[in-house]
Amino acid sequence: MSAKAFPLDLRLCQVLGLAGTATLALGGETAGALPARELLAPSSAHAVLGLVGVYFGLVLLTAAWILLGRLVRSLDPPTPRALVLVLVVWAAPLLIAPPLFSRDVYSYLAQGAMVDAHLDVYAHGPAMLGGPLAAEVAPLWQHTGAPYGPVFLALAAALSALTRGTLSAGLVGMKCVALFGVALMTATMPRLARHSGADPGAALWLGVLNPLVLLHLVAGAHNDAIMLGLLGVGLVAALGRRPMPGAVLVTLAALVKAPAALGLVAIVVLQLRAGRRPVPALLTTGAASAVTTVAATAVAGTGYGWIAALKTPVSAHNWALTSLLGRATRALLEEFDSDLAPLAIPAWHILGLVVTVVLLVAIWWRLRPRPVYALGLSLATVAAFGPAIRPWYALWGLFLIAAAAPDTLIRHRMAAVAGVLALAVLPDGGPVDGGRLLLAVSGGVLAVVVLWQAHLAAQAPTALGRTA
Template identity: 35%
Template sequence: MTAPGPPPGPWVARAARYAGLAGAVLLTVAGYLGGALPDTPLGATPASIWRTPDGPATLTCWLVGTALLVGAWWSLRGGTPSTRWAYVTAGLWALPLLVAPPMGSRDVYSYACQGWTYAHGVDPYAVGVAAAGCPWVDAVAPIWRDTPAPYGPVFVLLAALAVTLGGGLTGTVVLLRVIAVAGLLLAAICLPGLARAAGVPTRRAAWLALAAPLVGVHLVAGAHNDAVMLGLLLGGLLLVIRRPGLPVALLLAGALLGLAVTVKASAVVVVPFAVLAGMPGRYTVRALLRHGGWLAGGLFAALLVTSTLSGLGFGWVGGLTHSGDSEQWTSPPTAVGFVVDYAGALVGRDPRAVPVVRAVALLLLVGVLVVLWWRAWGALRGSNDARRVARVEGARVEGARVEGARPRVVLHGAALALVATVVLSPVFHPWYATWPLALLALTAVRTTWFVLPVAVAAFLALPDGTNLARFTKAPGAVAMTALLLTLTVIVLLRIAHRRGPTSRS
């Protein structure tokens, strides 16, 4: 693996630290001026927000604060002076956002109402929060008021606990934020062990994964349940990597991964790679079944126990079908569907291509996941040839040891699986980019290709939860489709270039 650059100078690091802190403070001010407060409706357009009494100050603080936070994070993407420095700075940036009102999204109110629904004896997978009679329904974004909960029983139970202990909407939101921060703390605890296993400097991995603007704005201030999923996911991966082949460890790791799935189902794509991480010796089909069986046992036990004890069963699986009700060009399949519809309209047709393209993308996702897993499996099966392992994982190290290569191969495969899930999903929200971010921070040799999209995504939402993609539907869809075509051509040209010398020889 290519080592990151040398640590930045003290003046550069200090400037980045306090520029980011200033950005976090400005974002907090923007949140109080025009954040996603319960009695504040979504803005119709950015222009209408600008015309409100606090609109100019809100948007100015928001944009300048985001720019400062993104710039500071970007400037140290190659690594910070030390691991401790990275943790302290990430925590320092989070402090203002801990006391900020919800911003960037109104999902925390959906969580609160879903928890209220369950706490009052109504199945949140059967009815929407409006039909259930949630007293805080006016704070929920209109598109989600009539849809069942798409989250697993573990998070519904956590939301109901927050409602019970919170006593009201404000207390519930505070406790939901505490739960999200607890998930982030678990992820922060797991990062050093995973970084050492993958052979990556912890100072770089911790900085990329914890100080990212999306983490502070959406996982801390926005209290998104993605933080809980990530904490459980990294905990399960760390356990299975540290104690491969040990049945008890595999069972516990499977249980943690199962809990992650019952918070957010997208975590399931990491499970097949965790099975590979749990194999300590030779990579044979027999070993795969034996060790994979232990991990699968822990996972299914977690699913069955939580679904049974909560009394909710597996109704949450049906709720997943409503996650695509929102149509925005930030999802590549949706953008392509929009462009096809626009082209059809030019010739007097109405193809209604969005559902079709989305379905094709999901089928493509299944294929990509299979290929990624098979690639990792093939790399590990051929790991007796150290050079082959090094080449497959992208390293330029001769004589790489098998045990040192195993975690990186597995973690990088899991990271790419999450990237594919985000890219090919029917809907994309900015905080979805945090799913693969932590694993890419642990494994990627080059950082720009994933740090840049995360930086761009930080500018997509306004403090009241308005998504700028709503107002740029046509140009955004065309731009996203053009970007996809460009990237496809680049990838095909690189593949042809790599195969050229091989075929000639």
């Protein structure tokens, strides 16, 4: 699509992206991660049309994002405020859509209800709760404890008490929590970019407007949004020479999801850059984090079981790199009747942990002058080599890499990763099979055909003008 065929103005990007998210939301009404009583058979006509519609809309949204990226890199780029307006326009249809691309939001609601009912959410899965909320949780997670920290579980419990366990109100509430996290990400991104010497508009485009944020944080209501939002606010505070509030906020982010704890390394490094001695920087940051952890856990009343429950996201069929290699190794050893076959997956997980630690040390050693960028690469490393991965985990690193990447090549590569991962999950969050994969591809191809026809239609008047 040439710039002449599609004039790179902001209104075109807004309209095309809005058409994409509106189609996504409409398709999600029959093909999304619906409540159990509303689920349709995947072969039903409505579910088929919904699945095609979701991927049609996803390609339109991705095209709008690519065009917006060209506009951001043009000689007359939109202001950060204008980009925030684009985000609002694109996100609006997804706020009223059913959950998309994951059923995790139902787990959040059930876990919040468990905390509200004084059940040990780390020792028991939602099956212990019973009732309609627990019935919505995917079978894989019915008997597993929550891997989330007390801050998020306290939010979920408060929401459960406020909505009295009503599913529809709970879903709206969880989307509001996720939207608040995205708002914090949006507010902090320009400041992080300026501190890192990056263009705020380009950072917003890559780190907040990318399809993964819209699909998984807005439409999917994942708690990664509130983790990243708190992490961003904490880093902004530390960059503004307020390390202790920064350490508190980063700890709160880690008490939503544990990977954010790496932000404390950035807090210490920022203090060292400001001339503080290492021992006081470490002690004060550690003390602020410890006090925050104890206070938050006491307020939430959940205890410290989340430390032991951090292995919860590891499932037998997860497609993390170490899990895939572990399963392949186990299959090979089983062919030779080796007694080592059961050890293959745990061994690869341990190797992944070792590789992660080595890479983290190397990253911080080489990039100490760029702590925000180092933190982004560190979180990306944890996501890539950890024992579990989901498409939205890529946002852990992408958010900060967008703010601090030193060159455009890295940004282009991260944009490509985001674009590919946006296509990786079906809208109901279920496993992929051949038939539904074909329908998804059909929806995407149909969108490409429509965009190409629009391209030709836009070129036609220009060609006629030249002939005249």
